[in-house]
Amino acid sequence: MLIATVGGNAVPVWLALKERRPDRCVLVHTAESERVAERIRKQTEGIDVTCCRVGELPTFDEFDHALSEYVGASEPVDGVDITGGTKLMAVLAAEWAERRGVSMHDFSYVAGPRLLRDFARGSTVIKTDLSTDDFLNLQRDNEVSSVGVPPEVRPGGGAHAEARAFFQRKLNDTSLPPPSSLRLPSAGGTDWNELFSEKRGHYRWMELATQLAAELDPKLSHVRGNVTVKSPEGKSDLEVDVVAVRDNQLILFSVTTNPLLSGGSKSFLSAKATEKLTEAAVRARHLGGEFARAVLVTPDEARSVKCARELLSQLLPGDDPVVLLGATEIASALDGQTSLSTSMDRLKVTGGRPSATTRIRPAGPAERDLVLAVGENPIPVAEAIRTRKAREVTLVYSAATESHAVQVGDLVSRGNVAVDGIRLADPHDPEQVHRDLHDSGVVPAAVDLTGGTKPMVVQLSRWARSHGDGITRTYIPARHGMQRDVDSRDERKLNTPGVSEVITASRVLTRPPGSSEAFGDDIAVLTNVARIWEPSQTNAPSAPGPSPANMRPRRTCEWVTAGADVSQLWRLFLEPDGDPKARSRDFRLLVLEAQGWHLLVGDVVQHALKRKRTAIDKPDQAARDVIRETLFALDVVAAAALGSAAVPVVIAPEDVIGDSPHYECRRELVRKLRDDWDSPRSLHVVSPTEIENAASRDELKAILLEEAL
Known part of the structure; x- marks a missing residue:
């Protein structure tokens, strides 16, 4: 058993x-x-x-x-x-x-x-082969439908050579019409000929070209296209252009024929490309974590693709790679020169998170107030140290998390905490972890089991118990805002690092020059995120009026940030590269420190939404799309900067979401967003009026936390 x-x-x-x-x-x-x-x-x-x-x-x-x-x-x-x-x-x-x-x-x-x-x-x-159907059936309760490559287009099929030749020509000239002689029979309710031609303004041929290129790759299996997951009501819940399996990892190909770059200098990702990429990356993380990967496919030429890869590397966290494939890679795969798998390995884009520039002092034989394992998120480790008011601390980390251990040291250094470390040879080898801990000579008074890998915390716990029953073992449960004792269930309210401290210690967030003069000491700009979004004037007010910075949501930001102990504000997506004329989205990001962790609050300004009057129980689709895009952006920021201790909250106008938490339109919108979201994170949608009418900071936190937690 x-x-x-x-x-x-x-x-x-x-x-x-x-x-x-x-x-x-x-x-x-x-x-x-x-x-x-x-x-x-x-x-x-x-x-x-x-x-x-x-x-x-x-x-x-x-x-x-x-x-x-x-x-x-x-x-x-x-x-x-x-x-x-x-x-x-x-x-x-x-x-x-x-x-x-x-x-x-x-x-x-x-x-x-x-x-x-x-x-x-x-x-x-692992010898077990995981199929696409296995993967989706394990991850979702709903009905899954998909289609394979038509037999006529596969190797050996009567239309195979003609289809490959057409795709090759189309990648060089997207205006070419499909060949009249290539007629494929309908199968499974799918008219394959429509995939070769323009359909509702979108060129579907690129999806079939990607699917065929994947089919030709011997390392990819269970290739399926037009994957749709239906909700119990029969509505579309999740759609993916092309999926395949490689070594038990689900590959999600998100295909777009929209231009990758935009802006006067072509130095920004286009809105459509950003939306497709962000959604694919978030879907991959939610569906399978390390068991799923996102690939954005575009027919753009090599120079644009290279520029886009450079922009992406500035946004993505280092442990969340995304692949961007262009016309060159698809054409090479169709020619049989370079497989998609080879291109994916060679062109994987990872974030620019630098390695540690300083080193943790090695631990020697001595007693320590607290010993902690360090994983990918330094914030809860720093919370554990500050909450216990430890003065002599040993961090257990690996080569992959050494930079995070340095960040922990930065976050607790102001409290006169002495920090040293045990560097593990292999954090995934339980016996090696045990030897490294034992050989260090460190004697713990307490251990915290929040960070690190499972073998690390299991062996850390066993090592602590080997020193006697008096060793305290603690951990920080997700979404609970407190530190808990494993054995006694005693709880302590978390002492969370402030947002300014996180910005100072983070290798992702930066405070630009002059920000203190322009916005105050507690405000910073996420420059790496802001610069890749498309600068566009299409959302600007048509008539003269107040600028976005002076509209009511700015008043909301000022009110919320009035209490320094409650919140801080990051301006986001407003002025990429410091250019006030290049506004990308009328969108702001607040970070509220509440109940020991961070709420990410995305502020969608009214005129950014293409609003249409609809029945009160029917949320506007355009509004839902903008809010969903905001949620995806918040999720990427959370993964890059704050880790799991963050919940997205969107502020949207009353005429889109209603003027009460119980408004039918709001409830329907949140229900649909939750279906779209399908994330371990919660989400919450509030109106500016609800925030402005809060009588106190405690009431404000109650409003924002009501559904988010």
């Missing part, structure tokens, strides 16, 4: 079950991941799978009590898989298994699309 913890992603847990092939498995999940566990159970054949629900933040006794209903006291347990679920669940599962006599050698977790880590035998290659 195998015990497996379950979180928000079903794919890696399913892969672990398929590889280990136990006779019986108990999936341990919370209320939030119950649907995920049910999908795994339904998609797993040949294994007796049972779902066991535990509380969101269980103690060990509660964890043990829940499992005892499914696992007998004398029933043998052959192993534990900690691929899914929270780090707290992994720690409790490890402790539970050890008390049952399960050796740590029988622990495992999926460390990548093709990598299973066994605590005893190291890494093994």
Whole structure:
């Protein structure tokens, strides 16, 4: 029997079950991941799978009590898989298994699309092949439809050579009409001939060219096009142009024939390209994390594609790569010269997050107030140090997270905190982590289990317990605004770094010269994000009137930022490269520090929306699109700068969303946005009037947090 913890992603847990092939498995999940566990159970054949629900933040006794209903006291347990679920669940599962006599050698977790880590035998290659249908069925409850490449166009088909030749010519001259002799029969409700021609103002031929190029790549399998996920009501919930699987990683191809670049100097990504790219990147992250990747495909020539890649590298966080393929790469793939996989590996765009320029002092044998693991987000680690008021701290990190450890040092340095570190040789090798911790000679008074990988926190917890029962173990649960003791359940309100401190310590956010004089000390500009958005005057007011900076949302910003302890403001997407004439979006970003974490508040100014009067229970589609675009932008910013401790909140006009939280239009809009969003993050939509009418800062926070949390 195998015990497996379950979180928000079903794919890696399913892969672990398929590889280990136990006779019986108990999936341990919370209320939030119950649907995920049910999908795994339904998609797993040949294994007796049972779902066991535990509380969101269980103690060990509660964890043990829940499992005892499914696992007998004398029933043998052959192993534990900690691929899914929270780090707290992994720690409790490890402790539970050890008390049952399960050796740590029988622990495992999926460390990548093709990598299973066994605590005893190291890494093994996952042999299970994941199909597109497997992936989407595991991730969504809804009906999925898609189409394959028509047989006539595939190698060996009667129209294959003609179709490839047409695509090659079309990539050089997009105005060419499709060949009259290329007539394909309709299949599965799809008229393939429409894909070769202009349809409703959009050239669909590029989607089929991409699909065929993927079909010709031996490393890509299960290639499908026009993938549509239907909601239970039969409405379109998710659409992807082309998908394929490569080494158990879902590749989402988002195709656009709109120009990549715009602006007088062609130095900005166009609005359509930005929208397509951002949506694909967010979808990939929400659908599968490291098990999904986004690719933007365009027929643009090589020079434009190269410029666009340079712009993208300034926005994206370093651990969230995106691929941008142009006409050259598609043509080469169709010619059989260079496969799409080879181009994707060679042209992967990653963010410009620099490596650490300073080093953490190595830890020596001594007592420490607090020992913490450092992962991809430095903010909760700094929160843990500040909340416990620790003075001597040891950070446990790897080469990949060394820059984040330096950021933690920057965030806590003002509090006279002495920081040293233990640099792990391999954060994914449990036995190596154990040796590195033991060899350091550090003696902890407390450990925090918030950051780092699961093998890191499991071994950190075991290492702490090896020093005696008096060692305090804490963690910071997501979306709870407090630090919690693993054993006693004692809670402490978080001491969160201010936004100005985050800006100072971040390698992503910068404060431009002169910003303090123009906007005040607590205001900064996200220059890296602002500069890639399209400068456009199309949203400017048609009649003379107040500038966007003087409209009511600016009044809202001033009111919200009146209390320095409550919030700070970043102006975003207003003046790319400091050019006041190049306004990209009438949009502002507030960052509110509330209940120990950050709310990202996107402010959509009224005249930025193409509003149409509709029935009060029918939200305007154009307004919904603008708000959705704002949410996607906020999600990218959150991933790049603030990590998981951020919730997007959109401020939109009353005549779009209604004048009450219970307004039918608002409820319908939020419901549709949640369907579009499909994110681990929450979302909230409020009106400027609600914010302005708040009688106090506490009431303001209550309004913004009402649905967001």
